[in-house]
Amino acid sequence: MPNPFVHIELNSADVDAAKRFYGALFDWKLDDMPMEGMTYTMIKVGEGTGGGMMKHPMPGQPSVWVPYVQVDEIRGSTAKARSLGGKIIVDSQDIPGGGKFSVIQDPAGAVFGLFQSPAR
Secondary structure (H helix, E strand, C coil): CCCCEEEEEEEECCHHHHHHHHHHHHCCEEEEEEECCEEEEEEECCCCCCEEEEECCCCCCCCEEEEEEECCCHHHHHHHHHHCCCEEEEEEEECCCCCEEEEEECCCCCEEEEEECCCC
16 A cells, blocks of 8 residues: 555744634644653644644744655655665654654655554
8 A cells, every 4th residue: 555645734934823823724723741841732624634833943933834755664764765865854753642753855856744553
């Protein structure tokens, strides 16, 4: 089975403004949750792929949406992306509360993430 998009994340320069805008525009349910020294806002859309919002981790950078693709094994998939010419922006890391992720830039400059579900 192909790897699906499973999460869309907004890294925002102004999370409060983004929450007001997207919440009003799309009627998304936005739930703030504390996460290791920051607040992460979960985007709940009912059906379809949900996501989250957070303060951009790279100060001074423009706000950007990052789509995440489900993979079975984060380290191997990240290494494969590198071998195919991808630039690793964030290498494989654990997510507090479960799962693992990495962020990659493809050879044409597009940014996306990989996500490995927590072990069950």
